[in-house]
Amino acid sequence: MKHIFTFLILLTYIQAETVVQEYTFDDNQLDQDWHIEGPGKANVKGSKLILEPEFYEDMKALMNDGTISEANLQEEYASHLTKAFQTKGYDLDKYSITREGQSIFRGGHFNIWNKHKHPGDFAIEFDFKSLSPASLQMIMFCGNSLKYKDIFTNNSRVGLAQEIMYGDMTQYRISYFHPQRKTANMRRAPGRQMVAQGKDIASLAPGKVNKCRIERRGDKVKYFVNGKLSFEYTDKKPLKGGYWGFRLMVCAKGEYDNIKIIKL
Numbered sequence: 001m002k003h004i005f006t007f008l009i010l011l012t013y014i015q016a017e018t019v020v021q022e023y024t025f026d027d028n029q030l031d032q033d034w035h036i037e038g039p040g041k042a043n044v045k046g047s048k049l050i051l052e053p054e055f056y057e058d059m060k061a062l063m064n065d066g067t068i069s070e071a072n073l074q075e076e077y078a079s080h081l082t083k084a085f086q087t088k089g090y091d092l093d094k095y096s097i098t099r100e101g102q103s104i105f106r107g108g109h110f111n112i113w114n115k116h117k118h119p120g121d122f123a124i125e126f127d128f129k130s131l132s133p134a135s136l137q138m139i140m141f142c143g144n145s146l147k148y149k150d151i152f153t154n155n156s157r158v159g160l161a162q163e164i165m166y167g168d169m170t171q172y173r174i175s176y177f178h179p180q181r182k183t184a185n186m187r188r189a190p191g192r193q194m195v196a197q198g199k200d201i202a203s204l205a206p207g208k209v210n211k212c213r214i215e216r217r218g219d220k221v222k223y224f225v226n227g228k229l230s231f232e233y234t235d236k237k238p239l240k241g242g243y244w245g246f247r248l249m250v251c252a253k254g255e256y257d258n259i260k261i262i263k264l
Helices: 002-015 056-064 074-089 161-163
Strands: 018-025 034-037 040-043 048-054 095-097 102-105 110-114 122-130 136-144 169-176 183-189 193-199 208-216 222-226 227-232 243-248 254-263
Touching: 002 227, 034 040, 034 227, 048 056, 048 243, 056 183, 074 102, 095 227, 110 136, 122 136, 136 183, 136 208, 161 169, 169 222, 183 222, 183 243
Parallel strands: none
Antiparallel strands: 018 254, 034 110, 040 048, 048 254, 095 102, 110 243, 122 208, 122 254, 136 169, 136 243, 169 183, 183 193, 193 227, 208 222, 222 227
């Protein structure tokens, strides 16, 4: 009887999970469900979604010849990236922030949002492999506008962190694959509050596929990689269901597959 009862509990748990979105890229096509902010590219190759900042190859060349390290340091690559932007005719002011009266260039990174909202209680699953030895990759979820019906209305974002962390948005953001830092960090917006931190399991085996899962049930968020819990966070004022997507910094390149949004 005990075994039957355990089986019924497990069956109930499994049945409670319903896949509401799924992307496998088997047809080597990227559909219209995605929206890019900032200088970045999303292509499908070999049935995988490849996310690549526009200036990644420039940074890769600098890493390969030792001009910059693989540590994703703004102070190392900023001058080189600024020149690359100028060469392509970009308006540097558009990709700069003002701090203590000075204009500081912060461009080169990009966001790719899915145009469909995820449920309130949900899980996001995806396969991830870094195609660069350098960081940083991120996933954003519970994204909502504080002013408009969605995050795409009146949108002029160009991939700056300040736009999504200190602007008119709510969201959670988990950053992963940082071999030097060795931690996966979760921040909450608005305010860029660091709310959770755990082991960066995805960076332990560079070049390998990692199976990632984020769960949000009520006030709890859990982040798993390859079946191992990295961290758990309880939010006293949990964000509601919203938009989700990925973010890459300029020295990163990633391969994604088997993306699922699951209603819990």
